[in-house]
Amino acid sequence: MSQERYDRQVRIWGTEGQKKINNTKILLVGAGGTGCEIIKNLTLLGFGEIHVVDLDIIEISNLNRQFFFYDDVVGKYKAEVAVEKARILNPNIKLFNYNEKVQNISQDILISCDYYISALDNISARLFLNQKAIELDKPLLDCGTEGFLGHVQVVIPKKTPCLVCQDLWVHPEMNFKCTYAIYPRTPLDCALEARDKFYIEKNRLPDSDNEDDIKILLKLAREHAEKFNIIGIDTEIIKDSLKGTVESIITTNSIIGSVLVNELVKLVLHNSEISEKLELQIINFFQFQGKTETGWTIPLKRNKNCPVCSIDQVKISVDKEIPLIQLVQKLNRQINTFIGLPLLIKNNTIIFREKIHLNDIDSKITKDEYKRLLDLETKSLSDILKESDSILLKDESTGMKFKIKIQYN
Numbered sequence: 001m002s003q004e005r006y007d008r009q010v011r012i013w014g015t016e017g018q019k020k021i022n023n024t025k026i027l028l029v030g031a032g033g034t035g036c037e038i039i040k041n042l043t044l045l046g047f048g049e050i051h052v053v054d055l056d057i058i059e060i061s062n063l064n065r066q067f068f069f070y071d072d073v074v075g076k077y078k079a080e081v082a083v084e085k086a087r088i089l090n091p092n093i094k095l096f097n098y099n100e101k102v103q104n105i106s107q108d109i110l111i112s113c114d115y116y117i118s119a120l121d122n123i124s125a126r127l128f129l130n131q132k133a134i135e136l137d138k139p140l141l142d143c144g145t146e147g148f149l150g151h152v153q154v155v156i157p158k159k160t161p162c163l164v165c166q167d168l169w170v171h172p173e174m175n176f177k178c179t180y181a182i183y184p185r186t187p188l189d190c191a192l193e194a195r196d197k198f199y200i201e202k203n204r205l206p207d208s209d210n211e212d213d214i215k216i217l218l219k220l221a222r223e224h225a226e227k228f229n230i231i232g233i234d235t236e237i238i239k240d241s242l243k244g245t246v247e248s249i250i251t252t253n254s255i256i257g258s259v260l261v262n263e264l265v266k267l268v269l270h271n272s273e274i275s276e277k278l279e280l281q282i283i284n285f286f287q288f289q290g291k292t293e294t295g296w297t298i299p300l301k302r303n304k305n306c307p308v309c310s311i312d313q314v315k316i317s318v319d320k321e322i323p324l325i326q327l328v329q330k331l332n333r334q335i336n337t338f339i340g341l342p343l344l345i346k347n348n349t350i351i352f353r354e355k356i357h358l359n360d361i362d363s364k365i366t367k368d369e370y371k372r373l374l375d376l377e378t379k380s381l382s383d384i385l386k387e388s389d390s391i392l393l394k395d396e397s398t399g400m401k402f403k404i405k406i407q408y409n
């Protein structure tokens, strides 16, 4: 491979550093606004192998920022077109595209890649990647943007907090959520926090047409804003925070995509002479607010009770007379992260499966199996589980697995 192409950056990290980059394999999930920026950066820097996963097709509304896509490719797969265009930017790179969900990517590819990047707009794929990163010991770089707001988080398995450690992604119905402000700086940040609090308290999402809901949100947002000396919370801001469609601008995408790949380069060069010489420091969490043009690096702490990266068994104390379905609800609350489709297994036998209630259930479930599982849901625990039994909780939407130990009160 001709190194002349990389001459200007080799002047910074030397041929050894460039070789490390050329030999690095990346799994990138998400080829949207920030994803396009990331693909461009990875390709031009010379990352040797890039696997791009995205199930979406290109829509006209993507064209304001996703610069690999022109009018003539509307309707085609994002991953496919992005990879085609990236090959023009740098023909030395091995590029692969997968027009499907990351949950369907083969284990071989997950194992072969050195780093994972998530540039996603939904929680379940993010948590799937987080789980795999911890399981297979691969550093994960996560990012998200929403309008002027954006973040980058660097997860080094068992060393820095994973995405579940922070409780940032706990609300199942907010699957569209893209980013999160740890320290609010704007009225909208406070309104989003109020939306989350409302969800936790009421166990439902607020309704933007319900005046009582808006009043509660106004109160919650103002309380939160007061703590951070933020003013300007009004009904309009509250209503903005309830919009499901994510706002997106290329400037924020571009900043976040650059910060993320900059962190990746530092990770690749980490523990080398050049890294020490250049005094490179890897961050934990970076938050950007474009309205005030400010960015903060925030040190996060690992959660020693995190069910994904810290403990290998979740203990739960329950009354033995409660029905099985109630145990599932309790587990969801205790684990405190997004569990979309819980599945409980005892001694290789499924004892609970949320998925049976979905219309699109695959035909592999027989009527007898459906009936058996439905009956179990209302049976009391003592009929199904013995004290100190161990069961496995799986989430069929994120692939997360948790070992559960039951104790009766």
Ligand SMILES: [Zn+2]
Binding pocket: 161, 162, 163, 164, 165, 166, 303, 306, 307, 308, 309, 310
């Ligand atoms: Zn964790």
